[in-house]
Amino acid sequence: MTELSRIWRETEYRYNLIGYKCKNCNRTYFPPRDICPYCHRESIGKMEKFKLSGNGEITSYSIVHESSSAFKRQVPYVMALIKLNEGPVITAQIVDCDPDNVEIGKKVHMAFRKIREDGTNGIIEYGYKFKLA
């Protein structure tokens, strides 16, 4: 069973879509990272939390039929790469639509959803998914 702390320490980012901005070059990142891969040493101490708008567009997607155990009850589901308006590309599901309506380039926005369950007695994990705008 997963310890609560593993989930808890990421909740800020997963619930609110908080990434990081490098104050040296102004690039934004999601998921959070401590070092900017462009500024290296120059970015140390200059990475600041940054709230993303949750708006973006679909870079590409797949309709998943064979999943890992935690997602068995969700198949088929749409897994996508979404380019957020602020720049970062995020990996997330697209929900609340017929998979046939999903297309490359369509606008989406973030929705707060249940992501997975840790077995029958474990923690229910929440975070972001996306809906067609």
Next chain:
Amino acid sequence: MLSNNVYIIGAGETKYGELWDKSLRNLAVEAGLKAIENAGIYSKDIDAIYGANGLAGTINEQENIGALIADFSGLSNEGIPSIRVEASTASGGAALREAYLSIKSGEYNVVVVGGVEKMTDIHGSDIIEKMSSILDREWEAFYGATPAAMAAIIARKYMHDFNVEKEALAMVPVNDHLNASKNLNAQYHNKLTLKQAMDAIPVAEPLNLMDCSPVSDGAAAVVLASEEYMKRNKKEGIKIIGSAIAQDYLSVGSRDSIYTLKSTKLAAEKAFRRANVKRDDISFVELHDSFSIYALLELEDLGFVEKGKAKELVYDEIKTGGRIPVNPSGGLKAKGDPYGAVGVGQVVEAYLQLNEKAGERQIKNAKYALLHNMAGTGTSSVIHILEGY
């Protein structure tokens, strides 16, 4: 002067497949003994062992793989150093490179490189869960991404931007199965028609079951030797003339272009420069085609054809006898995909081909082999260029 060249003097592998009667250690020992026998060396000759393995910790709940391999190969009394090398699905290539460097450095003369994976002890969605740990677990797999889903996302974008039909992807497993039908150690021996490849059940659209490598058990091993050893023993061997590894971002979304395998591009440039050969010199390639789409991207990023143009190669030119024969072994789709063993198994194939011992699937006049072993979605690529006689 330090000896500079590194040679392959022996190779061996188990069958790949669902090997219910064989354990992780059975497989590792079987491949290792075959390679050692083939090389004609004895335990007293071995300076070190590098064992490649991807997921024994999560699948088999067994870590400490270096000790396991050495112990059950009967080498514990001698205290021969044995360590595991882990670089996800590129563990085999990475272990080969570490062994190569250890000989280049002058420290060792004879090193055994093994690769092993025992994947069929769990099945269904449970093995998909373990396999998904090769992605970014917290920011890709956590949300439902699987290796197939990420490859499918890349495939859809590639097909969209370069106007490539699904059929071009399906030619990859068709070629793999044809080649594997001539390889007794391969997981599958059935030939695949284009229609069968196109009509298989979806796994992660647009990819179907025939676009995806199977879950496999298997092991492979090779013996490397220094120039000094070769001279002393008046031996000849296959020479490693290029060896390189490069990295990319862990998550696909972090990369500038999702269908450019930057790690492959960088490693290829380095390996070709060091080997001092041209693309046209390569007799055949073993590609890491865990998903059909990757074979197309790899042909492009290795420099055999421009980005978006691999469709010009996949119908005829990748066949045995074509411009750039791909996966004479059967590749990951049909020879099999036992994660940690793959990169070492590619060397076994090259060893057979370059010694003209590949039987029915022999590539004529094979002189230079390029081996491409890739981790995850392209996070690492290891490339070796080998020279025959």
